Amino acid sequence: MPARPRIRPDSRTFSALLGLLAALPTFGIDMILPSLSETAAAMHVPTAAMGAAMAVYLLGLGAALLVYGPVSDRLGRRPAIVCGCLLLIGGSIGCAASRTLPHFLLFRAVQGIGAAGPGMAVFAMVRDLFTGEAARARMSFVVLTVNVVPMVAPTLGASLMDVGGWRLIHAAPAAATLVTLAAIPQIDETLRRAPGPAPAGILGGYVGILANRAFLSHALCNAAAAGAVFAYITGSALVFIGALGFSPSAYGLVFGVSSLSVMSGAALNGRLAARGIGPRWVIGAGLAGATVVAAMLLVDALAWPPSGGAVIAAMEQEATVLFADIRDFTGLCETLSPGEVAAFLAEFRRRAARAIEAAGGLVDKFVGDEVMAVFGVPRAAPEDTDRAVVAARSLAATMLAWSCERARAGLPPVRIGVGLHRGPVFVGTIGAERVEFTAVGDTVNVARRLEQMTRTTACDCVASEAVVRSATSGEARIVAVQPVRGASVVLRLFAIALAP
Incomplete structure (x- = not known):
């Protein structure tokens, strides 16, 4: 006789599992x-592009619900939960391992598809097992969980990010999913009815539902409310952290307070229902109020646009800055047409970016034939300077290989000069009408001066003493002791050999 499951539907453990x-x-x-x-x-894309990470997750979540529901009605709730959990674990691991935005978005969609399984099953399980007051109590607990978790999740995410960076955050849903998978064998299948209709019948049911005016009116109301909520969810982090400079922990608190408003609305709805005010009046008043507030915000945005004042949302941290510039760029291009110059620069930038990013650097900007890169942004590490030296040597090797290719075509070689400096920089979103993510400060200015000094010192790479002291490998020889424009003290300057 098989052992009975240890988690009973009337137990607190079962309620916790539902939550x-x-x-x-x-x-x-x-x-x-x-x-x-x-x-x-980390992925070298504009912060605004990360809004797509929320969009693809929600699209996967919503689309998968149309499949999980009918499938769970035929096969049971437990298979839907297990399938969704496995997909959620795979998507979380993929997100943590992603190096590019397209790969990250792909695994975010997998996360959403996986999360839809448990999210759908919890409501179906309550409907399967409970009726009357018992069902209302369980459903209230589920709704409370759905409202409370958003209040604490951003703060928990910020804490995990402080410990191990953004990749560690994706370990949390994977860990929670593993706990769920461990608990599922301890419960009975809750589906007691006969298997659901065939696929053709399911499609017919969807057509009937979409033709129902009562369903459409309520669905549109819910979509309008949910659209406003998820628009805030998608954009709030980009505004509070990216534009206003809030720390992740402070943003978590702001988001938690915002979630309280949703709970307050739910509590108010309960009080109105207790006084006999029907849902039609509540929904109508809610839609009217939301429409008025949205119209006021729209009028404010159109009538009083941003004044164009400076936007500064930056933090100070230690970083190593690299500047590289093509030697005799004017001589290389004096016989080229404008189109050929553009093609030459495009190829230089492609090769330079690949070398820098392979070494773990962040390409800050290209200005003409010059490239600026930062090492230690967004998160500093002890090996930042070593990575900058590796990038400088990789740039030199890349230009040498390119020069060999050009020599076979009868074209002159491409040589570069590199400047390296380490110190405090301000990193963040800076600008007025045009806003960009960049690093600024004296450290950046000095690094650029050192790159310019490669012409007068006959060195391929000039580095400050701060770089030489921070690096753990590589030979350097002192070439000058002199003031550098942009530095407040006299600097000892070193030449670092770029050739192997």
Whole structure:
């Protein structure tokens, strides 16, 4: 005789499992919000591009619900939960391992598809097992969980990011999913009805539902409310952290306070229902109020646009800055047409960016034939300077290989000069009408001066003493002791050999 499951539907453990199932979809939405700016910097894309990470997750979540529901009605709730959990674990691991935005978005979609399984099953399980007051109590607990988790998830995500960076955040949904998988064998299958209709019948049911005017009116109301909520969820981190400079922890608190408003609305709805005010009046008043407020915000945005004042949302941290510039760029291009110059620069930038990013650097900007890169942004590490030296040597090797290719075509070689300096920089979103993510400060200015000094010192790479002291490998020889424009003290300057 098989052993009876240890988790009974009337137990507190079962209620906790329902709460965990309901919380899994929200982990992928709210917990990653504080990390969007850091993730964008790590993948070398604009912060605004990370809004797509929320969009693809929600699209996967919503589309998968149309499949999980009918499938669970035929096969049971437990298979839907297990399938969704496995997909969620795979998507979380993929997100943590992603190096490019397209790969990250792909695994975010997998996360959303996986999270839909547990998220759908929890409501179906309550409907299967409970009726009357018992069902209302369980459903209230589930709704409470769905509202409470968004209040704490951003703060928890910020804490994980402080410990191990943005990639560690994706371990949280994977860990919660593993706990769910361990608990599922301890419960009975809750589906007691006969298998659901065939696929053709399911499609017919969807057609009938979409033709129902009552369903459409309520669905549109819910979509309008949910659209406003998820627009805030998608954009709030980019605004508070990326534009206003809030720390991830502070943003978590702001988001938690915002979630209180949703809970307050739910509490108010309960009080109105207790006084006999029907849902038609409540929905109508809510839609009218939301429409008025949205119209006021739209009028404010159109009538009083931003004044164009400076936007500064930066933090100070230690970093190593690299500048590289093509030697005799004017001589190389004096016989080229404008189109050929553009093609030459495009090829230089492609090769330079690949060398810098392979060494773990962040390409800050290209200006003509010059490239600026930062090492230690967005998160500093002890090996930042070593990576900058590796990048400088990789740049030299890349230009040498390119020069060999050009020599076979009868074209002159391409040589570069590199300047390296280490010190405090301000990193963040800076600008007025045009806003960009960049690093600024005296350290940046000095690094550029050192690159310019490669012409007068006959060195391929000039580095400051701060770089030489921070690096753990590489030979350097002193070439000058002199003041550098942009530095407040006299600097000892060193030449670092770029050739092997």
